[in-house]
Amino acid sequence: MIYTYALVAIAACVAIERFHNRRAKTAIVLLLAAFLAIAPRFYGNDAVFSVLADAAVYVMLALGLNIVVGFAGLLDLGYAAFFAIGAYTYGMLASPQFGLHLPFWVLLFLAAALAALFGALLGAPTLRLHGDYLAIVTLGFGEIVPQIFQNLTKYTGGPNGIAALDVPTFFGHSFGASVMPYYYIALVGIAAALWISRNLRESRLGRAWMAIREDELAARHAGIDVLRSKLAAFAIGASFSGIGGVLFAAKLALVSPDLFGFQVSVLIVSMLVLGGMGNIVGVVVGSLLLTIVNSALLPQINSLVDATFHTTIDLSNLHFLIYGAILVGIMLFRPEGLLPNRERRAELHHAGEAAGDA
Amino acid sequence: MKVLELVGVGKRFGALTALSNVTLDVEEGAIFGIIGPNGAGKSTLFNLLTAIYRWDEGSISIGGLSIAGLSTQRIARLGVSRTFQNLRLFGNASALANVMVGEHVLLEANVLDSLLNTGRERRERTEAEKRARELLRFVGVSGVEEQFARNLSYGTQRRLEIARALAARPRLLLLDEPAAGLNPSEKHELVSLIRAIRDGGTTVLLIEHDMGLVMNLCERIAVLDYGEKIAEGEPREIREHPRVIEAYLGAPA
Numbered sequence: 001m002i003y004t005y006a007l008v009a010i011a012a013c014v015a016i017e018r019f020h021n022r023r024a025k026t027a028i029v030l031l032l033a034a035f036l037a038i039a040p041r042f043y044g045n046d047a048v049f050s051v052l053a054d055a056a057v058y059v060m061l062a063l064g065l066n067i068v069v070g071f072a073g074l075l076d077l078g079y080a081a082f083f084a085i086g087a088y089t090y091g092m093l094a095s096p097q098f099g100l101h102l103p104f105w106v107l108l109f110l111a112a113a114l115a116a117l118f119g120a121l122l123g124a125p126t127l128r129l130h131g132d133y134l135a136i137v138t139l140g141f142g143e144i145v146p147q148i149f150q151n152l153t154k155y156t157g158g159p160n161g162i163a164a165l166d167v168p169t170f171f172g173h174s175f176g177a178s179v180m181p182y183y184y185i186a187l188v189g190i191a192a193a194l195w196i197s198r199n200l201r202e203s204r205l206g207r208a209w210m211a212i213r214e215d216e217l218a219a220r221h222a223g224i225d226v227l228r229s230k231l232a233a234f235a236i237g238a239s240f241s242g243i244g245g246v247l248f249a250a251k252l253a254l255v256s257p258d259l260f261g262f263q264v265s266v267l268i269v270s271m272l273v274l275g276g277m278g279n280i281v282g283v284v285v286g287s288l289l290l291t292i293v294n295s296a297l298l299p300q301i302n303s304l305v306d307a308t309f310h311t312t313i314d315l316s317n318l319h320f321l322i323y324g325a326i327l328v329g330i331m332l333f334r335p336e337g338l339l340p341n342r343e344r345r346a347e348l349h350h351a352g353e354a355a356g357d358a
Numbered sequence: 359m360k361v362l363e364l365v366g367v368g369k370r371f372g373a374l375t376a377l378s379n380v381t382l383d384v385e386e387g388a389i390f391g392i393i394g395p396n397g398a399g400k401s402t403l404f405n406l407l408t409a410i411y412r413w414d415e416g417s418i419s420i421g422g423l424s425i426a427g428l429s430t431q432r433i434a435r436l437g438v439s440r441t442f443q444n445l446r447l448f449g450n451a452s453a454l455a456n457v458m459v460g461e462h463v464l465l466e467a468n469v470l471d472s473l474l475n476t477g478r479e480r481r482e483r484t485e486a487e488k489r490a491r492e493l494l495r496f497v498g499v500s501g502v503e504e505q506f507a508r509n510l511s512y513g514t515q516r517r518l519e520i521a522r523a524l525a526a527r528p529r530l531l532l533l534d535e536p537a538a539g540l541n542p543s544e545k546h547e548l549v550s551l552i553r554a555i556r557d558g559g560t561t562v563l564l565i566e567h568d569m570g571l572v573m574n575l576c577e578r579i580a581v582l583d584y585g586e587k588i589a590e591g592e593p594r595e596i597r598e599h600p601r602v603i604e605a606y607l608g609a610p611a
Contacts, residue, residue: 199472200473203471203472203473204479204482208459210451210455211448211451211462215447215449217446218442220430220434221431222463223434223435224431224462225431232469342506343506346509
């Protein structure tokens, strides 16, 4: 069942990429939205929508990171830090931890703002760095943030984290144990993230990012404020994962430092690489595929193997091996990702094209 | 009215003196050429004007305003645009997008406008795109709007870079060896283009190696040699100037 939803979504994404007619694209988007909104009434169960809600959170994270890495060309290997900041915002302000029980809806926006603030704070001292150096610093930031949450035991519950987070309410109706509200909120979140991503790509700021990514010196000569533009990328990208963090924490009713480690940052970068960095639709496909592999396909293969051979292997230990294999395969056979944009394709097939032109 | 004014400008790189005591005025509406043998300090001079380097001595003003301590992007906002000796286009972007980046300083949409695709953002984008198409036509490369800059022919890339620089409506345009690598007919077209740019109200300062082109195009020429200005004047004066002849042909035995 979960594959039905994932395949419909992925097929729709591929169709959107293939069609060049604006009307056709809009029609597909509306049909997909209607399907994702209505189909759950007839088809599926809580387990399926739980996975889909998680997948949707990852799509939001990937869209946020895409703004930093894909649009502005800043390699950020510590993106999970902002996810953690969003999740802990909910964890600390809507739980018995401090006896604070701020409303979920307020915290969605507060977490976005806080994550953006930390994005800018991280950015300010590091954005003069380029390429590898920036990647190392963001990597460090991604390691520091969970460490801080782990060691500030008095405020964050230390390694155990914070449990029994508030169950959100909607006009007085508690979400209860249902996962459906998270699924729908995440869908709305994706819609907003897609809309903002598309706006940005076509905007003055988006062109400034393109210029910085392509040639920073030339961008400067065009009067672009490079530092401010990069800060904007970091802040906007981080805000997406702040919202994702709140959704994630509220659904799980738990936050703990080990949920936001380096592997999460790597996972999200892998989604971009797999799907096609910079291309909004490609990023959606990449993140859907990896989440489905991660939370549906692998466990199923695992139980199939165990049932067949009467073993108790834990394939989840092999996740990284499998990611690794996927990434190596993609890099060898389709380095621009599954659904790249024109720019990436040109960049990675330049030698071939140049030969073709001559 | 002076667009550009250099007084006693000097620049050293360690023990090497790249420029020393260079004084230069460029009048509004001029086509001004800077020539000199390789290593004479021409490109260094351009790099001082756009704050890639800081100068050690003297002063530089643009439109009567000192540019000491200003960043590259601030200087761009003062109305100085440039092209580069080795092209620096945004290769993986369309020709149109390249020119639209050039218009950056003219647009006012802020981050919020960009995020929410507001009316101002949309209006500015429509106008910017229209102007970009006009500019591509003006420099003579219409028809390649949607192609990636890196896939264009060399001559077209040169023109595209000029279009990008012009997109900011600069008062001073710096051209760093605009004729390098062009064939004779392309050079001929370049001369008309630069004249048309000047007639549109932009002052042009150019570095060039092609003597014929400089003598034909520029109204005033300064000659640099080993970082010093050894001559300045009209093309006719420069051609006959003994120190210029010496610098280019070597001292008589």
